[in-house]
Amino acid sequence: MTATSSTEDVIVEAARAVFMQKGFAATRMCDIAQTAGINQALLHYYFRTKDKLFSIVFEKESINFRSDVLSILKSDLPFFDKLRLMVRKDIEKFKSAPFLPMFVLNEIHSNPERMLHIASETHHDLIFQTFRETVKQEYEAGRIRKVCPEQLLLSIMGITMFPYLAEPMIKVSMNLNNSDFAKLMEEREDHAIALIENALSVQ
Amino acid sequence: MTATSSTEDVIVEAARAVFMQKGFAATRMCDIAQTAGINQALLHYYFRTKDKLFSIVFEKESINFRSDVLSILKSDLPFFDKLRLMVRKDIEKFKSAPFLPMFVLNEIHSNPERMLHIASETHHDLIFQTFRETVKQEYEAGRIRKVCPEQLLLSIMGITMFPYLAEPMIKVSMNLNNSDFAKLMEEREDHAIALIENALSVQ
DNA sequence: TGTTAGTTTAACTGATTAATTAAATTTCCT
DNA sequence: AGGAAATTTAATTAATCAGTTAAACTAACA
Structure with a gap:
């Protein structure tokens, strides 16, 4: 049992x-x-310190938080397939780590400088630029409605993340217990994808 | 000037x-x-105490946070007008109080029991029930696509709130300064409304 | 068996901070 | 002017919490 795999990991996991x-x-x-x-x-x-422990946890989680959508965007799949994959991957991730969005956004909020570091490590700008160009190509080719890529990205992220950001509020407002909420999140993938597809489809 | 822009108010505002x-x-x-x-x-x-001061601030803000959409939903406006008004009112509010969503969600997250009290004071359940029935009527009459009202509400809230929840992250990712971001939020109202309308329109 | 890393216990330091208090000063009202 | 309320100053208490230390114990292991 390989002794020392533990303790350190146990601590980091507990800290997380x-x-x-x-x-x-x-x-x-x-x-x-x-x-x-x-x-x-x-x-x-x-x-040694609380800060060091926190840094380790936050670094890891903030990288995990940022989807690796670059490979999807650069693939030669049809646009709607790319969107589907993006949304599905994000929702899957949040289902298994529901506190992740709140944690990351909250800590960035209270210490925005940290974001600069994260952004460079995770190629935020490149991801966003690729997304923008992909969307532009699509609407210029008339395959989707014309839409501002920035706004679209914010909408997609809001649609996928918000339920996890607001989980405690939603449960009370909609009178859901844990399993009701989980079920709603199960069904959410399809709803989210359909909503975005319908919103972008021409005609 | 006196009038009482009283110390008490000054303190509460500072605390806020x-x-x-x-x-x-x-x-x-x-x-x-x-x-x-x-x-x-x-x-x-x-x-006397930090807790009391916090309670006063939080109580007030959490009520402000919850839109008073009931009157809109109960009006006899066409459905899309109701939606437009809901979205516009929310975005207007957040433009003038951009920290509100993060603050409320965050404090509910770290103390979920508080939510029970808020919910009853602000008739959350009634608002939600009215929304559900309104949506149901619409799709049963064939005026909008069939959609799960719970999911739709989550999507609308995500679309309107997310940008404010993630402001520091967005600024860095999209390389926006304060005025760029403000401009993006100006334009957001129309984007959000168009997106939702397109998503729900039949055909 | 003796050494060493890992771990516990328990007490302590030092810093921060919420909260209190008393006394002095200012402001405002009559 | 006189008195009451508002406000400041400054010192203090009490609690919490991060971080340290030393001494002892345990288990692996060579």
């Missing part, structure tokens, strides 16, 4: 869980220790 | 600004005092 749920400021080191099933001294033995 | 930007945990009472242009002692003289 607590940071994601509470955010940086509200997270206590002793919460992380407790979640990891160890004591505070050992926490500092492995990761 | 700081809490909105930093969230509860990261907010310091001395920040609020400084923003209000007073000292910490006076803060406690008016509002």
Whole structure:
């Protein structure tokens, strides 16, 4: 059982869980220790400071957050297939990590400079540029309605992410329990794709 | 001028600004005092604790956050006019209070029980039920495509709110300065409305 | 068996911060 | 002017929390 694969990983995983749920400021080191099933001294033995531990967690998650859509966009699939894949991949990801959007957006919000670093590491600009050109080609060829690519991207992201950003609010407003909500998210993929397709289809 | 642009109001307004930007945990009472242009002692003289001050701010904002769409939905306007009004009202609100969505969702996220109280005060369930029935009537009459009302509402909210939730990320990704971003949000109203209309139109 | 890394316990330091208090000062009302 | 409320100053208390340290224990392992 390969001893040492653990502890360090256990700590990072515990930190991930607590940071994601509470955010940086509200997270206590002793919460992380407790979640990891160890004591505070050992926490500092492995990761000297709260900031270092947070950086490790945030770096990882913020990269995971940014979809790797570049390969999809650069493929030679029909445009609607690209969109379908983008939406499906995102929703799948958020289903397995529902706190991810809130966590990342929230920490960027409270420390925007960090975003500069993330953006360069994840080729944000390149992804966005490719998306813009792809959309432009499509509407110039008359295969979709003319639409501002920036606005379209914001709409797609909003459609896929919002339910996870607002999960606690939605559950109460719509009177859903956990399994109702999960089911709604199951069905969401198809709804989202259909909505976007219909919105862009000519005629 | 006197009239009472009273100290009390000044404090609440300062608290609103700081809490909105930093969230509860990261907010310091001395920040609020400084923003209000007073000292910490006076803060406690008016509002004894941080929690009380926060409650006042949050209560107010969470009610403001919830659009008063009930009157729109119950009017006898054509459905698309209702949608247009809903979207316009929401985007207008967020343009003047861009931190509102992040603030409310974030605090609900870190303290979901609070949501129960808000929901009952703002008739969430009634609004949602009315929306559901309105949509159902429309697609049963064949005036719009058949669509799950829950999903549609989530999509509309995502489309209107997401840009404000992700503002710092968007600015970096799309390489926009403040005025670029503001302009994009100006144009967003029409984009959002057109997108939803096209998505729902039959044929 | 003895060494070493990993781990625990428990007490402590130092910094931050919410909250309190008393006394002094200012502002405003009558 | 006199008095009450508002506000400041400055010092203090109490709590929380990140981070440190030393001493002891445990298990692997050579």
